[in-house]
Amino acid sequence: MVASADRAHSAGGAPGKGSRGTGRTGERATSRDVARAAGVSQATVSLVLGEKWPGRVSERTVETVRAAARDLGYRPNLAARSLRLGRTRTVLLVVPVLTTEFFARVYTGAARVAADHGFGVVLYPSPEGVGPAPDPFDSARASLDGVIASSMAADALVAVRGGGLPLVMLDSDPDDAAAAATVNLDIADGARQVAGHLLGLGHRRVAHLAAAVDSWTFRVRARALAEAVDGVPGAALSAEPAGLSVEEGRRAAERVLARPGPRPTALVCDDDILAAGACKAARRLGLRIPDDISVTGFDDLALATALEPELTTVRLPAEAVGAAGMRALMTLLDGETPQDTVLPVDLLPRGSTAPPPRP
């Protein structure tokens, strides 16, 4: 029997090995080491640790194996497992930038759900100003089991779509999608809430600092905003494109405020960063917020409450977006069909909005 030899080995083995000792990478215990220590075959270890043992291995043996694994600090080699299984338990998250609080939160939400399922998340190669990367799957780690992509990561999308992997799209047109599932925020509703809030306060001349990004999200928002405002007699919406930075926001707002004709009394900005720029522009022109002009943003970043007055904004549940995206992908990987998700958004009225000044 092999068992006797194994037992002998196991007896002296535990103290002798010391995978702790130097801690060198190569010395990690393998399932075969565990098997020797427990006096069973490697296959048995695999069955036990994979929870496939009921009906095939006795409880006594199961305990022995588990104890041995624990003693040796056994951790399965993921490379080997991936190779064997053909699945990597790794998914790719494609976002335009990570240094933006919004997408950092999306990542956080996605990573949390992934971890619950034993999955890891890697980010699209160089998460900053991607550029025309040759192929995301090239530099991205490992083979992947699936992809979650924001429609705002325009550069990467071409390559991603052709990848043939299960794909969940964020902020993208549910119809057009080559995606198996989509996760969206209720963009139109957010726009309506903002419009309703401002119109309710009495504003009639509203300007929209529109993100100069060609994405479904911003198109839908612009349209919903226009419809809501134009639906009220005497109210009008004008739009001005703006890059997504404080500085660009300031410049765009200055352009708007320098236009001939009556000045808008409210500025709706496509995100909080832009809104911060808009506030600076207003102040430079000697306008008080909110007395002379109201300003709103989107996202509810930390920035929103750092400004004075605090910014009226629409909270977009970024973590929830990431989490829902990951859940959809997990469903997809289980062979089922996930539902398209639409997450609700909330207007947070704060100090930057008030009724327009009396003329």
Added chain:
Amino acid sequence: MVASADRAHSAGGAPGKGSRGTGRTGERATSRDVARAAGVSQATVSLVLGEKWPGRVSERTVETVRAAARDLGYRPNLAARSLRLGRTRTVLLVVPVLTTEFFARVYTGAARVAADHGFGVVLYPSPEGVGPAPDPFDSARASLDGVIASSMAADALVAVRGGGLPLVMLDSDPDDAAAAATVNLDIADGARQVAGHLLGLGHRRVAHLAAAVDSWTFRVRARALAEAVDGVPGAALSAEPAGLSVEEGRRAAERVLARPGPRPTALVCDDDILAAGACKAARRLGLRIPDDISVTGFDDLALATALEPELTTVRLPAEAVGAAGMRALMTLLDGETPQDTVLPVDLLPRGSTAPPPRP
């Protein structure tokens, strides 16, 4: 000869296979497929693609193999490669939170350098409010080749230190370190620059809103600040602990300003977020910035220029920290000994600081 059979296969193979067609995950071409298509053995493919062919394979064959690989869209299976090599080309980055602009930038810098070396970066499991995770290597993806850890990720450090992997520490005491290398910012110099700026403007009563985080960085900064201020006759520094949020910053500043005795004329805050809170507190008390009180921050986040007046702060080159950390780790993995790095920081004087009010 095997070659003839292979050639026959290759002739019909290319159009027939279509790894593009359905794009299913399992259908990716392997090095053996490439070998068949090129009419050579798998070993030869490996030699060619691994650039180990000079002197062993003819240029003609090399070209054939490369063409075949290109046609089939061959991408090596990283799991198999890792298994074979025993190295994963993946490193772990441990940071306290990712939704903080600073660490998102650290990640960005690190990821860029890693990509240049063909490495991937994974983040410590749940990058938000980690909590007492059992073992980072458990949930972290794959086996790892090395670790970069910020000393601010206190929870994770215990497990990381025992890991026995090549370790680069960020923001940590160069002496104490169990790390093979450290990357630091010139924290003391930053503190001296701020102190010099304020003292030069004439401030004598300075309060320090000190991050309530037990880390080397903040200890060094507090000490350097105290030394610089106390070195000037008649000047005094008082400290007040604060959590790292706008709200906590506001509360801490309110505590400072409510103290009995003469009010400080300048608030030095341990980061820009805190500083934003401090500004709010000052305004609530009717103090104008910078006329009645000066405020400074650290980090130079986007927030700093969004505030009004713009925040005087110390720019900490976050991307450079990540990049330097990764370079040190790469050096380490090459078997060489990297030097400890100290990166310079710059004071950016802006609108939130001015001479103190005349009494």
Added chain:
DNA sequence: TGAGTGACGTTGTACGTATAACGCCCAGCG
């Protein structure tokens, strides 16, 4: 002519895991 020498590849194997397929032994049953 026959051994030596490159040049050019090939065969074989190992990495660590998961699982299909196959024992072996004992209880129970006809």
Added chain:
DNA sequence: CGCTGGGCGTTATACGTACAACGTCACTCA
């Protein structure tokens, strides 16, 4: 008594790669 069948494991194999260790020719040179 022989046969079945369940309980408990085992043996063998494949995943795709990288590389060590071998051929095998075609020439060269003594």
